[in-house]
Every structure is written in C-alpha cells, then in structure tokens.
Amino acid sequence: xxxxxxxHKVELGLTVLLTEKRDxxxxxxxxxxxxxxxxxxxxxxxxxxxxxxxxxxxxAIFSPEHGLWGAVQDGIAVxxxxxxxxxxxxxxxxxxxxxxxxxxxxxxxSMRPTPEQLDGxxxxxxxxxxxxxxxxxxISTLLYAMEAASDHGxxxxxxxxxxxxxxxxxEGPVLANEFESFVGIHAIPIRYGLTIGELAMLLKAERxxxxxxxxxxxxxxxxxxxxxxxxxxxxPPSPNMPTLTTATLYPGLCLFEGTNMSEGRGTTQPFExxxxxxxxxxxxxxxxNGLRLPGVRFRSVVFTPAPATESTKHAKQTCGGVAIHVTDxxxxxxxxxxxxxxxxxxxxxxxxxxxxxxxxDRLAGNxxxxxxxxxGKSVNEMQEQWNAELQSWTDNAKQYHAY
Numbered sequence: 057x058x059x060x061x062x063x064h065k066v067e068l069g070l071t072v073l074l075t076e077k078r079d080x081x082x083x084x085x086x087x088x089x090x091x092x093x094x095x096x097x098x099x100x101x102x103x104x105x106x107x108x109x110x111x112x113x114x115x116a117i118f119s120p121e122h123g124l125w126g127a128v129q130d131g132i133a134v135x136x137x138x139x140x141x142x143x144x145x146x147x148x149x150x151x152x153x154x155x156x157x158x159x160x161x162x163x164x165x166s167m168r169p170t171p172e173q174l175d176g177x178x179x180x181x182x183x184x185x186x187x188x189x190x191x192x193x194x195i196s197t198l199l200y201a202m203e204a205a206s207d208h209g210x211x212x213x214x215x216x217x218x219x220x221x222x223x224x225x226x227e228g229p230v231l232a233n234e235f236e237s238f239v240g241i242h243a244i245p246i247r248y249g250l251t252i253g254e255l256a257m258l259l260k261a262e263r264x265x266x267x268x269x270x271x272x273x274x275x276x277x278x279x280x281x282x283x284x285x286x287x288x289x290x291x292p293p294s295p296n297m298p299t300l301t302t303a304t305l306y307p308g309l310c311l312f313e314g315t316n317m318s319e320g321r322g323t324t325q326p327f328e329x330x331x332x333x334x335x336x337x338x339x340x341x342x343x344x345n346g347l348r349l350p351g352v353r354f355r356s357v358v359f360t361p362a363p364a365t366e367s368t369k370h371a372k373q374t375c376g377g378v379a380i381h382v383t384d385x386x387x388x389x390x391x392x393x394x395x396x397x398x399x400x401x402x403x404x405x406x407x408x409x410x411x412x413x414x415x416x417d418r419l420a421g422n423x424x425x426x427x428x429x430x431x432g433k434s435v436n437e438m439q440e441q442w443n444a445e446l447q448s449w450t451d452n453a454k455q456y457h458a459y
Contacts, residue, residue: 066276066286069216069253070096070183073272074105080213080270082111084178087169087210089118089162089201092126093185093291102183102215115177116158118169120184120197122294124159129295129365130321134161163193167238168200174208183215185293186252187303188223190231191310191419194293196241198252199259206267215272216253216458220283220303223249223459227307227391229442230449231421240421245446246391247307250453251277257456271458279459282385295364296326304382308390311398314416316409318375322361322368329359330397331377333370334408341378343400351388354378395435402429 073080086106088094094102106114117124123134160173169180180201186194198214205212228246236242242259250258253271260269283290283300292298297306309327312319320329331337337356344354357379363371378397382388401409411430417423428438 064276064278064281064285064287066218066274066281066288068096068288069214069272069274070094070102070105072275073181073213073215074109077270077272078109078111080272081106081109081179081181084211085113085115085176087116087118087174087177087180088114089120089180089182089197090184091119091122091124091293093293094183095289095291097288099289099291102181106181116160116173118160118162118173118180118201121163121193123161123163126292126294131367132365133164135164162197162201167197169204171208174204174210177210179211179213180205181213181215182252182256183217185217185220185291187293187297187306188219188221188247188249189303189307189310190228190241190244190246190248190421191239192293192306193238195252195255196238198256199241199263202256202259202264202267202269206264209268211268211270213270213272214253214256216251216274216277218274218277218281218283218286218288219249219251220300221247221307222282223251223254223279223457225249225389226446226450227389228446229421229425230445235418235421235423237418239418243449245442245449246421248453249279249450250456251459254453254456254458257458258453261456273458277459279457296321298324298326301382302327304385304388305380305390308392308394309380311391311394311416311419314412314419315398315401316369316412317401318359318361318369318377320359320361322364322371323359325359325379327380329357329375329377329379331357331359331370331375332408333373333375335376335405337376337378339404340397340400343404344378344397347396349389349393349396351382351384351386352393353381353383355381392435392439395429395438398429399432399435403432 122128226249230245231240231243260267305327317332320326341354341356360374361371
C-alpha cells in the first residue's frame with residue numbers, strides 16, 4: 057500500500073477516562089465490554105488498569121464475537137459464561153482487590169447482557185477497536201449493550217477509539233430496515249465514517265434515547281487520520297483482520313462472503329485473495345486492470361484455503377483468483393471495486409458463480425443490489441441508486457461529529 061505516513065500523538069478515550077474523567081467511574085461497580093484490543097498506547101490492558109484502580113470495582117467483563125482474546129473464528133458461538141485463568145488469578149501481583157472473576161460472552165446463548173449479569177453493576181464501559189464497517193459485529197454488540205443498560209438503569213460509557221480507515225470517506229447503500237440483522241444493526245451505510253463514540257451518539261438519538269450515555273473522547277484525533285497516522289499500536293481486532301490493509305479492503309471484499317467464492321479465509325491474506333477452483337485468475341486480473349480503477353491493481357494468484365472452520369469455502373482445494381493490491385488508499389473505493397469484480401463474475405462465470413442469497417442480502421442491506429448485478433446493470437447505475445439516501449444520511453450524521 058502506498059501512503060505518506062503523518063504520525064500524530066492520539067490519546068485514547070480509555071486514557072482520558074482514567075485521567076481527566078475519572079470522576080465518571082469513581083465509586084462505581086463496572087462491567088467492561090472489551091476484547092484483546094482493549095489496550096492503551098503502551099499496550100496495558102484496560103481490565104488490568106481498572107482492576108488496579110482504587111476508585112472503582114471491576115465486577116465483570118463482557119466479550120464480543122471471537123471471544124475475549126480474539127482467538128475464535130467468525131460465526132462460532134462462544135460459551136456464555138467463561139472463566140479465564142489470566143484474569144481470575146493475580147499472578148503474584150500484590151493488590152488490595154481481587155482480580156475480576158466473571159467473564160461473559162455476548163456472542164453465544166445471549167447477544168446482550170442479561171439482567172442476572174447486570175445485577176449489582178452501576179456502569180457499563182465499552183472499550184474495544186472496531187473497523188468502521190457496518191457488517192462488523194462489534195457495533196451490533198454496542199447497540200445491544202446500550203439497550204440492555206437502558207432497560208436496567210445502568211450508566212453507559214464509550215471510550216472512543218479511531219476509525220482505522222478514516223472518517224472522511226463514506227460508501228455504499230444505507231441498510232433497509234427489513235434487512236436488519238446482527239451484521240447490519242441499523243440504517244447506516246456500509247462504510248459509515250464515524251468513530252465508535254460518534255456512532256454511539258447517533259444510536260442513542262435514533263434507537264435508545266433513554267440510554268445514560270457518556271463518551272470519553274480522544275484527544276489529538278482528526279477525521280482524516282488512518283490508524284497508522286495515530287502512533288497507536290495495531291492490535292488485530294479479529295482473526296481475519298490482521299492488518300490495516302485488510303481493514304482497508306474489508307468494506308467491499310466482505311461481500312464475497314455472500315457468494316460461493318473464497319474470500320481468502322484460511323490463508324494468510326484474508327480479503328486480499330479472492331478465488332475459486334473454477335476461476336481463471338489471469339483472465340480476471342487482466343479484465344479488472346483494464347478498467348483502471350482508482351487506487352488498486354490486481355494480480356493473478358493461486359491459493360489453497362486451510363480449513364479454519366467447518367464453513368471455510370473450498371478448504372484444501374486449489375483456487376485460482378486475484379490478489380488485490382491497494383496503491384493509493386485515499387482514492388481506492390473498496391465497494392465500487394468489489395461491484396466491478398462481481399459484475400465480471402456474473403457475466404463471465406454464470407455457469408459457476410452463485411450468490412448465497414440471504415447472506416449476501418444481509419451484508420448489502422437490501423436485495424436490489426444482487427438483482428442489479430444479475431440483470432447486468434452498470435456499477436454507475438448501482439451507485440446512482442444509493443446516492444440520494446447516502447447523501448441524506450451523511451448530512452444527518454454530521455451533527456454527531458466530535459472531531
């Protein structure tokens with residue numbers, strides 16, 4: 057990926073919460089919604105920082121999809137009540153308080169904190185890294201937790217973190233209400249251009265007005281920043297999101313989950329490799345490069361997905377396909393690029409290529425996009441169909457900008 061790094065010191069919402077806003081947590085029994093990304097700029101974990109804070113009591117931890125350590129593959133339920141030795145033992149440290157003993161999954165028997173789990177908790181803190189894309193389920197966990205907190209009179213704090221792919225580019229159709237699901241929780245575009253704190257403010261206004269929400273905003277952050285502009289260490293948010301390059305591609309390339317093509321899961325390059333056993337990568341790459349799409353080049357590739365899960369597509373089969381190389385991330389448009397890729401497949405591989413209809417439509421947030429591809433509409437026509445609603449959403453979202 058070609059870019060000019062503009063390194064700036066950004067202070068996370070977590071740090072602001074534990075310093076300037078510590079009166080928000082003083083004397084509170086806290087439930088922490090987090091995972092392996094919940095660290096500060098020096099890689100100290102938020103649960104340890106809260107446990108060692110004399111002003112509050114960390115009573116429980118709640119983890120999202122992929123589990124507390126981000127080790128569980130996508131779509132796999134995590135047991136609802138987990139015990140982690142790393143957290144339950146003090147590991148020889150002297151401390152006046154016991155390490156938290158309760159760790160609950162929000163991606164298992166229940167997708168939201170239950171009344172029993174919230175018993176005795178005064179405050180929920182949400183602090184983990186998302187990727188700025190509607191399908192990423194951490195934002196669904198955010199909304200469900202806000203609703204649970206509201207229902208049970210529990211205060212709610214979001215410790216804000218950067219949108220890794222920046223907040224200045226907004227792309228894709230706005231989700232239609234009838235397609236709401238755990239991979240599309242609210243009527244927002246695929247790439248929505250807000251930080252998690254800003255999104256929480258929008259969700260409060262539009263979905264949970266009774267939520268007692270506060271946001272610990274970052275300091276030094278600006279909307280144009282990509283993650284590597286912040287000087288913060290990158291911690292992979294999930295098993296198939298290893299790098300910022302992956303996150304840059306994800307808003308578009310994740311749509312291939314709703315097809316019979318491998319999206320590179322089970323390889324070292326998830327969402328960078330797309331292919332299938334019947335695909336001629338040389339021909340597909342040549343056609344795509346001929347379109348001269350902004351900020352991207354394609355290379356033919358052969359790969360064999362390892363069986364990461366039972367649902368890994370084409371596991372142990374040799375696949376032909378393309379590797380996607382971002383050459384200019386400011387001009388690269390992942391959703392537009394993906395639609396061109398899909399358009400070629402629907403016309404040139406109609407005997408092999410198929411949509412997994414319900415899943416594709418959930419990701420797209422509608423059914424018309426799939427029908428437009430199958431009927432041979434141009435990518436420009438598809439974009440024109442969502443432009444008006446996208447502009448309306450963008451204008452409305454500006455009121456929640458904090459940076």
